[in-house]
Each structure stands twice: as structure tokens, then as C-alpha cells.
Amino acid sequence: MTTDPYETRYHRAPCGLLTTTTEGIVVEANDTLLAWLGRTKSDVRGVSLASLLDPSSRIFLETRHSQVLLLQGRAEQVALTMVATDGTAIPILMNSAVVDTGETPLVHSAVFNATERLAYEQDLLRARRSAELSGQRLQIMHDISTAFGVSTSDVEVGDAVVRVAREAFAATAASVLLIDDDGVLQPVSGTNPLWGVVAPIPSIRATDREIVITADDADVTFPELAAGLRDARLEAMSVTPLSAEDRTIGLLVCFFGRTREFDRGFLELQQALGRQAAQTLVRVRLQRDLEHMARYDQLTGIANRSSITETLEASLDAAAQAGEPLTVIFVDVDDFKSVNDAFGHATGDEVLRTLAERFRDGVRTGDSVGRIGGDEFVAICPAADTVAATTIAQRILQLAREPIATAHGALELSISVGASVYSPDAGSPPTADALLNRADDAMYSSKAAGKDQALVR
Structure with missing residues (x-):
């Protein structure tokens, strides 16, 4: 499966x-x-x-x-x-x-999990009690919280990290690199004078703690960087992992053109910045996933009922204003209950995922496909008249007839299709519900006529 x-x-x-x-x-x-x-x-x-x-x-x-x-x-x-x-x-x-x-x-x-956040807050309290932490550093921590609080994307988080890092550490340049879906470090924000050199070094990429590399010791500890630092006229660089849930998701790299002291306060502040950045990235990404979950069917990945309804209403308004036709196609899988009864719901879910992919392949670029419940699907096809609706419906029918590979062998299914076409010369446009219901009625007429066919109205 x-x-x-x-x-x-x-x-x-x-x-x-x-x-x-x-x-x-x-x-x-x-x-x-x-x-x-x-x-x-x-x-x-x-x-x-x-x-x-x-x-x-x-x-x-x-x-x-x-x-x-x-x-x-x-x-x-x-x-x-x-x-x-x-x-x-x-x-x-x-x-x-x-x-x-x-x-x-x-x-x-x-x-x-707020355990790390609580640890961060405890770190901040200890830092406040420390005589080494100046009022300027406290202001920096405030700037971090403010900048991250309004970030809504990876790029915005990266931009905030770079801005705070350059100001807080008086860095000549700073760069945020995030690990993509293929496991490759990619630049997201800032400037990286040594791009093409830093990212491929395994010992830097795999670091789980803050490290500082000076021009004096680069020849011994990181010979790959020595020439790059000299060519870029840099005296040092620092690398801070962006880690969350014991997993590194990226790096903050700061570059310095002048010699400076990298004391404990510097390293603690970079660590706090890296931890806050990672937690913010997790929040931003999960919020994006939640928004996706609210609009897309979790089983098939296509639009859900509420999302496809919004799309239909917007498409109908656009069609009426542009004086163009609009087609709504309603699809129901024939005898789908028998699949669940014979092979179980896991196989039924697999069939629905496959059919959803085929329906997406069957419509045109720019058309929308959604699952509105059970084994019922809807396609919205802008600028599709009766001829185009018939072509799309027949293509969907043909794709649905192709055998579906499952753990129980290849299954052959059919669908019943109903299409409703709005024509701008037919008078006032119908409501979205009326157009959808008309396509639904056409689908039931197809099913009553013997299934495995399409009716366009």
C-alpha cells in the first residue's frame, strides 16, 4: 500500500x-x-x-x-x-x-512542548541577574521577541534573525541557512560571503553547539575555510545551530571583519537567538500546516467541502462579470460501498486517493477539484461550455475505468458523472448551491440510467 x-x-x-x-x-x-x-x-x-x-x-x-x-x-x-x-x-x-x-x-x-521555552525563560532570568549582561543585551532580547512575534514565514523569520544578529553582535554579515526537504542547506536570508564553502563542510553542518572560527586557527581546525576567510578579508565567523525537538533545522552564520572577544555572554546570546528562531520556525510551519488542514481533505490532499464551495462562489462571480461560461462536474463512485465491505476501509481509502489523483489529471490546468464527502467529488471548470464540459467528463470517465492497483489486486471501478453548465446568455446567474445541486441531479440521472456514464445539463 x-x-x-x-x-x-x-x-x-x-x-x-x-x-x-x-x-x-x-x-x-x-x-x-x-x-x-x-x-x-x-x-x-x-x-x-x-x-x-x-x-x-x-x-x-x-x-x-x-x-x-x-x-x-x-x-x-x-x-x-x-x-x-x-x-x-x-x-x-x-x-x-x-x-x-x-x-x-x-x-x-x-x-x-514548552519545556525548552521554559528553559529559555529561566536562562533569561539568570542572564538578567548576571552582572555581565548589559542593558543593551536585554534590549536585544526584547528585539528578538518583537521581531519573531510578527513573523509568518520562513523568510520573515530568517530576515528577523539576520537583522537582530547583525545589530546584536556587530557582525559584518550574517546568513540563515535552512535544511530543505532533500536535506540540503539552502540560504534563506542575509549575505553569506563564503557560500559554496560553509554549507558543504560536514563538521559545521552537523554541529549541535555554537562554534567560533578565527582566521588564526582556521588553517588547523577548518582548513577548508582558511582561504575563504582571507579572500573575504574576514577575521572570524560564528556558527549557531537552529535546533528544535533535538533536531537541527538550519544554521545562523555570522561573519566578522574585525578581531573581537567571543566571551561567554556572546555565546549565550547566540544560543538564545538560535533557540528562539528555531521555535518560531516550528510555530510558523505548523500554523501553515493547520491552515492547510482547514482547507484540504486530509485523505486525498485535494480541496475539502468548505474550500471548494468558496472556490465555486468566486468562480461564479468571475464568470458572470467576464461573460464566460462555467461548468461544475459532480462525480460519485459506483458501488463504492462494496469495496469497503469486501476489502476494508484501508483499501477504500487507497481507491479514493487514486481516483482523486486521476480526477486532477482529467481536468484542465486552472480547474479545481475537491472531495465533498465520502466518495463524492466536484470539479469546477472556468470558461468551459457544454462542449468542453462533455470532453472533460468523458476524460474523467475513462481515467476512472483504468484498473486500480491495491494490496488485494487490481480493482476495476466506474463512476457516474453529472455536469451543470452556466451560460452567461441564459439570464441571471444561479447561486453556487443551485449550480452544484443541478450537477448533483445530473449525476443521479447518470446513475439511474445505468452508471458509468456522464450527463451534461
Whole structure:
């Protein structure tokens, strides 16, 4: 069976991901969260979220968090404490949003382990008590928090890191490099005078602590950098790992044109900057994933009901203003229940993923495809008249007929297709619901006429 890339990312996400009912009953939890708690899926499914929290967090969840979530549809940066099976208290920050799937509303939450954040705050308190930490450095820490608080993308986080690093450490240049999906360090922000030299050095890339390389010792410790430093007229450079959840996701590299003292305060400040940057990157990426989850079907990766409805309304308005036709295609898999009954829901899910891919291949570039529930799919095709609608529908029919490889062998299925065409010369445009219902009716007419065919209205 083909592994679902989305499911893999879900379970291996660097933060906990949790799905509950609006009553707080756990529906799903990813592997990261289960590992923190020392529990299995069967341990948490069907239990209340409150039962996984310490007493004070339970009270807050039930008296405050749940009410805010139901009234506003989301709750962000909620501080709670979870309890692992061995009794370990795990401080967390939780961002939650109610997602209307078209059936039963669910609550999707991103759970961030705040242990490192607490350690960071303790580091900051110790730093404040230290006579070596000047008021300027305190201002720098404030600047870090302010800059990161408004960052919404990898590039914005990188830009903030570079700006703060250059000001805080009086660096000649600074660069942020992040590890991409292929495991390659890529420049994201700033200037790297030694790009092409720094990134490939394994000992630098694999560092799990702050390191400083001066021009005097480069010949011995990092000979690959010696010539580069001399050519760029640099006296030193520092490398700070950006690490979260014991995993390095990038590097901050600062370059210095003048000799300076790299004291303990310097290294601690770089460490704090690197830790905060990594945590912000995790937050930004998980927020992006949550937004994706709210708009796309988790099984197939195509648009969900709410997203495809928004697209249909916008497309209908655009078609009416431009005086162009618009086609809505409604697809239902014939006898899909028999697949689940005979081979199980896992095979049924595999079939739906394959059909979703084929439907995307069957429509044109610029068309939209979504799953609105069960084995029902919708395609929105701008500027498609009756002739184009017929061509697209027939192409989808043909693709659906091709055997689908499963763990139980190749399955041959068919679909019933109904298409509804809005023509600008037919008078006032229908509502999005009316156009969709007309395509739905056409699909049922196709099914009643013998299935495995398309009807265009």
C-alpha cells in the first residue's frame, strides 16, 4: 500500500497534533504527542482531553478554553500542563481551531512542548541577574521577541534573525541557512560571503553547539575555510545551530571583519537567538500546516467541502462579470460501498486517493477539484461550455475505468458523472448551491440510467 505523504508528515511533525470533538473527546493524536505522553493511539482515542492534563489545567480547559473555542472558533497560545504515564509534567502551548468538515465539526490543535521555552525563560532570568549582561543585551532580547512575534514565514523569520544578529553582535554579515526537504542547506536570508564553502563542510553542518572560527586557527581546525576567510578579508565567523525537538533545522552564520572577544555572554546570546528562531520556525510551519488542514481533505490532499464551495462562489462571480461560461462536474463512485465491505476501509481509502489523483489529471490546468464527502467529488471548470464540459467528463470517465492497483489486486471501478453548465446568455446567474445541486441531479440521472456514464445539463 502506498504511504500517504500527508499522513507521514502528520505523524512525524516536530510538534504534537491533536484532533478532538467539540466536547473534548480525542479522535486522533500524532506520534510526536504520543511519544511525549508515553501512550499509544488506543490509550488516547475516545478519552477526554481533560484526562491527559493536570488538575489546574483541567479546570482552565473546562471553564475558559472550551468556551472561548466554541464562541470564537479558535484559541491560540493556551498554556496547559499535560501529564505523561510516568507522572512527568509536560508544559505545553496549544493552538486550536474548530474546523467544519461538512459533517461533525472537529477541533484541530497544534501542541508545542514548552519545556525548552521554559528553559529559555529561566536562562533569561539568570542572564538578567548576571552582572555581565548589559542593558543593551536585554534590549536585544526584547528585539528578538518583537521581531519573531510578527513573523509568518520562513523568510520573515530568517530576515528577523539576520537583522537582530547583525545589530546584536556587530557582525559584518550574517546568513540563515535552512535544511530543505532533500536535506540540503539552502540560504534563506542575509549575505553569506563564503557560500559554496560553509554549507558543504560536514563538521559545521552537523554541529549541535555554537562554534567560533578565527582566521588564526582556521588553517588547523577548518582548513577548508582558511582561504575563504582571507579572500573575504574576514577575521572570524560564528556558527549557531537552529535546533528544535533535538533536531537541527538550519544554521545562523555570522561573519566578522574585525578581531573581537567571543566571551561567554556572546555565546549565550547566540544560543538564545538560535533557540528562539528555531521555535518560531516550528510555530510558523505548523500554523501553515493547520491552515492547510482547514482547507484540504486530509485523505486525498485535494480541496475539502468548505474550500471548494468558496472556490465555486468566486468562480461564479468571475464568470458572470467576464461573460464566460462555467461548468461544475459532480462525480460519485459506483458501488463504492462494496469495496469497503469486501476489502476494508484501508483499501477504500487507497481507491479514493487514486481516483482523486486521476480526477486532477482529467481536468484542465486552472480547474479545481475537491472531495465533498465520502466518495463524492466536484470539479469546477472556468470558461468551459457544454462542449468542453462533455470532453472533460468523458476524460474523467475513462481515467476512472483504468484498473486500480491495491494490496488485494487490481480493482476495476466506474463512476457516474453529472455536469451543470452556466451560460452567461441564459439570464441571471444561479447561486453556487443551485449550480452544484443541478450537477448533483445530473449525476443521479447518470446513475439511474445505468452508471458509468456522464450527463451534461
